[in-house]
Amino acid sequence: MSRLCVICKEERASVKRPKTGEKLCRNCFYHIFETEVHCTITDNKLFKSGDRVAIAASGGKDSTVLAHVMKTLNDRYDYGLDLFLLSVDEGITGYRDDSLETVKRNQQQYNLPLKIVSYSELYGWTMDEIVKEVGLKNNCTFCGVFRRQALDRGAVMLNIDHIVTGHNADDIAETVLMNILRGDIARLERCTEICTTGDGRIRRSKPFKYAYEKEIVMYAYFKKLDYFSTECVYSPNSYRGHARAFLKDLEAIRPSAIIDIIYSGEAFQIKQDVKLPTQGAESWIAERKIHGEMPENIATMLHFDQLQIEEGSRKNESDKDKKREEGEEKGEKNEW
Amino acid sequence: MCNIEEPILVKEQATLSTGKKCIKCKVANATILIRYSTYCKSCFQHVFVGKFRKNLEKSRVTHSGSDEKAMVALSGGPSSRCLLQLLRDYCEPLPHEISKKSIFNEVKICHVDESVAIFDDQEKEKENSTLHKVELIARKYNYEFIGLRLEEIFSPEYTSIGFYDNVIEVTFDDSKRTQAKELLSRIYTQSSLSNREKLKSLLGAISSLTSKEELLWHFKLCLLMQMAHVIILRPMKDMLSKEIGIYNRFTGLVDDIVVTPTLTSMMPAKSSIEKLTEDFIVGLEKDYPSTVSTIARTGAKLKPSNLINLEWSCAVCMMPYKEGIKNWQSRITVHMKQSPLPSQSPFASPSQKSTPMDYHNSSCQCASNGSCCAANNISDQQYNHHKQLQRPNLEISDTLCYACLVNMRDIKSIVEFPPYVAEAIVQKIQKATNATVTISPTRLKSKFFATAELYSHKSLKTDYVGIPDKISNLRPIKYYIPENESPQDIEWRLHRERVDQLNHQFWTINNKLFIDEKQEYEDQIKLKTGRKPTPAEMSIFYKDFLDKAYDRQMAYNKQWWKENIGMLVPGGKAAIRNFRIWMPKRLRTRISFFEKNASS
Numbered sequence: 001m002s003r004l005c006v007i008c009k010e011e012r013a014s015v016k017r018p019k020t021g022e023k024l025c026r027n028c029f030y031h032i033f034e035t036e037v038h039c040t041i042t043d044n045k046l047f048k049s050g051d052r053v054a055i056a057a058s059g060g061k062d063s064t065v066l067a068h069v070m071k072t073l074n075d076r077y078d079y080g081l082d083l084f085l086l087s088v089d090e091g092i093t094g095y096r097d098d099s100l101e102t103v104k105r106n107q108q109q110y111n112l113p114l115k116i117v118s119y120s121e122l123y124g125w126t127m128d129e130i131v132k133e134v135g136l137k138n139n140c141t142f143c144g145v146f147r148r149q150a151l152d153r154g155a156v157m158l159n160i161d162h163i164v165t166g167h168n169a170d171d172i173a174e175t176v177l178m179n180i181l182r183g184d185i186a187r188l189e190r191c192t193e194i195c196t197t198g199d200g201r202i203r204r205s206k207p208f209k210y211a212y213e214k215e216i217v218m219y220a221y222f223k224k225l226d227y228f229s230t231e232c233v234y235s236p237n238s239y240r241g242h243a244r245a246f247l248k249d250l251e252a253i254r255p256s257a258i259i260d261i262i263y264s265g266e267a268f269q270i271k272q273d274v275k276l277p278t279q280g281a282e283s284w285i286a287e288r289k290i291h292g293e294m295p296e297n298i299a300t301m302l303h304f305d306q307l308q309i310e311e312g313s314r315k316n317e318s319d320k321d322k323k324r325e326e327g328e329e330k331g332e333k334n335e336w
Numbered sequence: 337m338c339n340i341e342e343p344i345l346v347k348e349q350a351t352l353s354t355g356k357k358c359i360k361c362k363v364a365n366a367t368i369l370i371r372y373s374t375y376c377k378s379c380f381q382h383v384f385v386g387k388f389r390k391n392l393e394k395s396r397v398t399h400s401g402s403d404e405k406a407m408v409a410l411s412g413g414p415s416s417r418c419l420l421q422l423l424r425d426y427c428e429p430l431p432h433e434i435s436k437k438s439i440f441n442e443v444k445i446c447h448v449d450e451s452v453a454i455f456d457d458q459e460k461e462k463e464n465s466t467l468h469k470v471e472l473i474a475r476k477y478n479y480e481f482i483g484l485r486l487e488e489i490f491s492p493e494y495t496s497i498g499f500y501d502n503v504i505e506v507t508f509d510d511s512k513r514t515q516a517k518e519l520l521s522r523i524y525t526q527s528s529l530s531n532r533e534k535l536k537s538l539l540g541a542i543s544s545l546t547s548k549e550e551l552l553w554h555f556k557l558c559l560l561m562q563m564a565h566v567i568i569l570r571p572m573k574d575m576l577s578k579e580i581g582i583y584n585r586f587t588g589l590v591d592d593i594v595v596t597p598t599l600t601s602m603m604p605a606k607s608s609i610e611k612l613t614e615d616f617i618v619g620l621e622k623d624y625p626s627t628v629s630t631i632a633r634t635g636a637k638l639k640p641s642n643l644i645n646l647e648w649s650c651a652v653c654m655m656p657y658k659e660g661i662k663n664w665q666s667r668i669t670v671h672m673k674q675s676p677l678p679s680q681s682p683f684a685s686p687s688q689k690s691t692p693m694d695y696h697n698s699s700c701q702c703a704s705n706g707s708c709c710a711a712n713n714i715s716d717q718q719y720n721h722h723k724q725l726q727r728p729n730l731e732i733s734d735t736l737c738y739a740c741l742v743n744m745r746d747i748k749s750i751v752e753f754p755p756y757v758a759e760a761i762v763q764k765i766q767k768a769t770n771a772t773v774t775i776s777p778t779r780l781k782s783k784f785f786a787t788a789e790l791y792s793h794k795s796l797k798t799d800y801v802g803i804p805d806k807i808s809n810l811r812p813i814k815y816y817i818p819e820n821e822s823p824q825d826i827e828w829r830l831h832r833e834r835v836d837q838l839n840h841q842f843w844t845i846n847n848k849l850f851i852d853e854k855q856e857y858e859d860q861i862k863l864k865t866g867r868k869p870t871p872a873e874m875s876i877f878y879k880d881f882l883d884k885a886y887d888r889q890m891a892y893n894k895q896w897w898k899e900n901i902g903m904l905v906p907g908g909k910a911a912i913r914n915f916r917i918w919m920p921k922r923l924r925t926r927i928s929f930f931e932k933n934a935s936s
Contacts, residue, residue, distance in 0.1 A: 007671070019669055032670045039667040181620065183630040185637050210668040239624075246616045253609055254546060256742055259668060263738055267658060268638040 007032065015222070018214035021255055026222055033219055037207050038073050044194050046205050047162060049080035054160040056151055057085040057106065057114075059099030062166030064106060064227035065216050066208060070164065071110050084158055085110075088150045089118035090143060091126025095233045102228040109226065117154040119146060131234055139234055155202050167206040170213040170247060173261040178243040185270055192265035212258060370579060371625045377586060384575070384583050388422045391571040406440040408479075409560050410447050412470040412594025418580050419572055420445065421589055424477055445474045446482040446563050448556050452532055453486055453539055453548075454597055469594045482563060489555045489754040490531035494562045534752055545608035547743035549599055554653040554740075558756055561654070574632045650737035651760035652753075657737030735764045808843035812836070828910045835899050842892045846885065853881060 005013045011025030057063040107114040179188040195205040250257040356366045358376035366374030449467040474481040584590045605615040621627045646656045857877045861869040
């Protein structure tokens with residue numbers, strides 16, 4: 001026997017909600033999912049009217065749903081935001097080139113302006129070339145660092161106030177767990193923050209902080225959104241993989257576990273007398289404007305620099321290229 | 337998190353045949369590998385004991401010299417067994433170490449026997465009881481031994497005033513109210529329910545092992561806290577279970593351990609969160625050998641967020657917690673179709689936040705999320721429904737921390753919690769409402785429902801019929817309770833109360849709907865025509881309303897007929913009983929059964 005939706009009590013229930021196990025009809029599911037994101041946005045006062053907001057779009061499920069929901073909410077509640085799609089082309093053949101096609105289609109579907117910034121433009125290296133040099137180990141770490149920076153640069157080009165990313169509740173709970181397991185207290189404190197400010201004035205936030213990955217997938221599936229789903233061809237972070245598997249098991253035992261972990265992450269803070277690792281590298285970071293100022297990132301960056309020095313001639317060339325391209329981009333800024 | 341109480345099997349250490357030297361004395365051949373370091377036997381023991389003493393001294397709270405008392409919580413497992421030995425060695429130094437002064441002048445041992453929670457039948461419980469085995473261990477030491485059983489948590493002495501024995505009724509959503517009444521009748525009729533049975537029925541009502549484990553842990557801690565009233569020290573917190581296992585082996589303690597089965601013994605890893613986490617950490621430690629110590633150190637660097645009010649503590653686990661959990665949850669997990677106000681500027685007005693909160697104040701029902709997210713309608717609902725709405729209404733969820741609230745979702749029926757929980761809730765209500773709930777020792781023997789105004793049935797001399805309810809139009813009846821009320825009488829009274837409640841509920845909802853819809857209809861007409869609707873127009877609405885309400889009304893009628901027929905036999909019996917008791921004395925003061933039915 002089919003049951004009625006627990007919310008409207010009119011339609012037949014066709015969805016079992018992963019977060020609570022409630023049986024809902026599709027329309028109520030959409031409505032509730034969107035309302036929760038809306039609550040997250042308004043409770044945390046993420047935006048103000050007139051903000052220029054870039055949606056970091058990878059073509060994957062999270063960012064596609066984010067683009068859809070942001071557009072819907074912006075229209076429904078009259079946020080008064082200027083929305084843009086901002087993509088980063090890491091230059092990974094067989095992964096990013098395909099997903100960028102999806103982003104381009106999304107641009108048409110949602111009628112939002114799109115900007116793509118590529119690693120090769122910004123740094124003179126594609127991810128494929130980097131992997132060729134450094135091997136598969138650790139490549140995710142600095143691909144991440146590069147992407148952050150690339151997003152910021154793209155945002156500056158578009159004169160953006162705010163970048164929203166598709167990080168979901170699963171990602172955040174995973175990060176909390178991982179930072180506890182690794183003893184990374186500096187990040188542990190920051191990773192539950194919904195809104196962070198990078199260098200300069202650009203704010204970054206995660207409107208999907210409390211949205212379950214499963215629900216995002218369901219939303220995309222039922223709404224028949226156009227998204228691209230493949231893992232990155234380069235090996236995923238294995239330590240995160242452990243945390244991810246553990247989190248999925250926890251969720252199977254108790255569906256609220258993900259939210260519970262985020263709640264815990266918000267309920268503690270670092271004792272005042274604990275020294276955060278600094279490594280005396282602040283000045284260096286400030287100069288280079290590298291985000292994610294954690295020691296391991298710095299180490300990777302140094303390592304990467306070292307590689308570039310070894311390839312001296314090539315580095316010089318790419319540096320010049322980079323500067324030239326940057327100049328051009330600044331000129332191009334208002335074109336599209 | 338990681339349960340280090342599990343027994344460890346230590347393989348013969350001879351396998352470490354790489355010829356490495358001990359990193360400490362650098363002379364003897366190493367036999368033990370801890371993380372990345374190799375030790376010989378004597379150096380290992382020295383380091384281990386040293387670590388223990390350092391931890392203990394670091395965590396000293398007062399520096400008043402050697403006049404503190406200590407209690408060892410001894411489960412009998414490897415860790416606590418080892419702790420006891422280390423503490424003894426520490427407090428009674430060997431002659432050549434006499435210069436070291438001890439910080440404790442008295443040590444007690446306390447054991448909580450949990451077998452009641454783990455085994456189903458009494459035979460097995462006795463067979464596997466750990467109390468005597470642990471007592472045997474404790475006798476080897478010259479310390480006082482306190483043996484407790486977990487079910488004693490239901491005794492009134494384990495409360496902060498030491499004799500709290502009241503039962504408070506915490507009503508859940510309406511569908512559960514009849515169940516609550518049944519529980520009440522059980523408490524009345526079988527007040528002889530033993531502590532053991534109470535604990536069993538409580539655990540039986542919890543659907544997940546995780547919540548069971550957590551609740552047991554809180555109860556155990558509460559028992560220990562009541563015995564000791566102190567700060568808890570965990571001097572072994574950064575010792576690996578492997579280290580403890582090896583130490584126990586070297587000192588011959590390994591044969592002197594009581595293996596305590598837990599709820600998840602012999603269960604797969606995914607049976608509870610605790611078990612899964614243990615499994616995960618142990619697995620991770622294999623690949624990343626410093627995981628356990630990293631987690632312990634990370635934990636030591638954290639403290640509760642500034643937003644947490646340290647004065648409020650959870651009624652169940654006694655830990656401080658953040659207020660406004662319910663509101664937080666309602667924003668993140670939406671359960672109903674609310675339309676967040678489409679105000680001009682969604683980011684400016686904080687007033688918007690009040691939307692979900694109003695919901696709880698306006699209605700005593702709550703979002704149907706499990707059994708326990710309930711309004712704390714502590715008094716007899718049907719009699720002071722109105723007062724209830726006006727009084728600051730403390731929700732039960734406001735007395736629990738987030739984790740306990742999550743656990744409560746797994747409780748599927750109405751259960752009795754230990755008195756210390758009830759005490760904590762009543763104290764909170766007092767604080768929040770400034771109501772004078774007096775806990776008088778004279779009432780100790782009779783269990784009753786503590787209400788915010790101590791509204792007790794016992795004060796009535798005869799049945800009371802109140803003024804009609806403003807919404808349901810029904811007159812509430814408060815039934816007289818004779819001194820020596822028999823079980824049948826209790827059942828009969830509860831039955832009538834339940835039926836009254838049913839009527840009251842239906843008519844409240846029905847009349848509310850009617851009033852609202854009528855208002856709406858009148859407004860519509862007014863908008864269209866600019867005058868009040870004529871009787872002819874109103875009749876359209878009446879017909880329409882009745883048509884719409886047909887199913888609801890019919891269901892209620894059927895229920896009401898059923899109840900009426902069902903009440904015939906017990907009502908007849910009651911009438912006969914009353915006739916026998918009262919007629920000869922010609923003192924009939926009660927309204928008869930038939931008159932009463934007519935009035936409702």
